[in-house]
Amino acid sequence: MSHNELNWMFANEFVPESEVGAKARALSLEHGIEPVALAIGAQLGLIAAATGATNIVEIGTGLGVSGLWLLSGAPLATLTSIDEEFEYHELARTLFTEAGYPSSRVRLITGRALDVLPRMNENSYDIVVIDGDPKQLLENIEHALRLVRIGGTVLLPHALWRGEVADPAKRNALASAFRAVLNEVNSSDAVITALSPAGDGLLQVTKIA
Ligand SMILES: C[S@@+](CC[C@H](N)C(=O)[O-])C[C@H]1O[C@@H](n2cnc3c(N)ncnc32)[C@H](O)[C@@H]1O
Secondary structure, eight states: OOHHHHHHHHHHHTSOOOHHHHHHHHHHHHTTOOOOOHHHHHHHHHHHHHTTOOEEEEEOOTTSHHHHHHHHHOTTSEEEEEESOHHHHHHHHHHHHHTTOOTTTEEEEESOHHHHGGGSOTTOEEEEEEOSOGGGHHHHHHHHHHHEEEEEEEEEETTTGGGTTTOTTOOSHHHHHHHHHHHHHHTOTTEEEEEEOSTTOEEEEEEOO
16 A cells, blocks of 8 residues: 555544544445545534634535534534435434534525525625535536635535546546636635545635635
């Protein structure tokens, strides 16, 4: 195994997950949902804490693994999380409650992201996490950059999409869409960007203008 692979595994296994988080992760896998990697979860929590986030939006609740990490860093924040699956929201609600987060602070909106996002206020949120349908990545990024306030951050787990983004031989639609997003934010003067190779990649984009 290469040094990079060892570091990657160590960084992922180094992070302790809460009891409810581990339960949500196990349940997610049972339901065929891919939760964010541990290292990504920890990074979401850290960014929520470091930015003093009070208003967070998430596209793709799943059973709440990423949401629990976000709230672990900003326990007083309000999380608005969108998912099209009502059953997932029912389970996620139970898990958020079990973790001690009241329903007043976890707003679960059941619906399709592209129906819900246009109704949300622009320049209003500290963090927007995009973890919904990757086929709608370009539209979701556009909405996320609209919703986040100046100084706020858009977070994109899976930004390296299964190792395909870094492989120029992979030219399928998803790999190309992720590459297009990376190129676009990299060349924009309106944002500051960092790309972490942890998990399946985490793109971090802070809006500065
Ligand atoms: C990768 S999972 C999210 C995992 C979650 N963030 C976590 O860390 O546990 C993607 C989620 O997006 C939801 N989803 C897929 N397409 C969607 C759409 N068009 N609108 C809203 N939610 C969608 C799926 O139901 C699924 O729960």
